[in-house]
Amino acid sequence: MKLAFALFISFLSVQLSASELSFQGITLLQPDIVFEEKQINVEEVMNYIKEIQGLLIKRVSGMKLPKKSGYFVIAIKNGNKAKLWLDFKSEIPIKKSQALQDVISNVKAFNVSNGAIIFALNASVDGSNDSLTSPFPEEWRIFIKSQSEPMQIEQLVNTIWP
Numbered sequence: 001m002k003l004a005f006a007l008f009i010s011f012l013s014v015q016l017s018a019s020e021l022s023f024q025g026i027t028l029l030q031p032d033i034v035f036e037e038k039q040i041n042v043e044e045v046m047n048y049i050k051e052i053q054g055l056l057i058k059r060v061s062g063m064k065l066p067k068k069s070g071y072f073v074i075a076i077k078n079g080n081k082a083k084l085w086l087d088f089k090s091e092i093p094i095k096k097s098q099a100l101q102d103v104i105s106n107v108k109a110f111n112v113s114n115g116a117i118i119f120a121l122n123a124s125v126d127g128s129n130d131s132l133t134s135p136f137p138e139e140w141r142i143f144i145k146s147q148s149e150p151m152q153i154e155q156l157v158n159t160i161w162p
Contacts, residue, residue, distance in 0.1 A: 066125065069088070069131075
């Protein structure tokens with residue numbers, strides 16, 4: 001009986017300390033024409049986004065994260081390759097960050113005929129309503145500082161993620 005009670009209390013404490021993730025929208029990081037030129041199937045994109053959102057919500061529900069708003073920045077390349085970067089105002093511990101980034105490997109990406117498309121899922125942890133700037137993950141900031149010339153977003157992503 002004591003074990004059952006201890007497990008019940010332990011379950012409650014996990015539930016009370018876990019974070020809740022919600023999504024407020026999608027930010028396209030390239031002009032609409034790029035999506036048209038690459039002949040992206042909108043229905044496939046929406047299904048992909050819904051699946052990623054569901055997995056992220058599930059993954060975050062088992063974590064305790066700071067109450068912040070931010071972005072899950074996603075790039076999709078030819079060959080159904082996908083990469084996810086986090087762009088949140090506060091640092092997310094590396095193990096938790098990696099666990100969130102790994103979600104992308106569990107979903108087959110839609111096809112992109114050439115190059116890459118890049119978009120961001122606007123997200124909030126525990127109802128945060130922090131004001132957001134444009135999505136631009138820290139890895140991108142560090143890389144861009146080392147460049148002497150400005151880069152288009154697709155060129156930047158293809159350089160960082162060959």
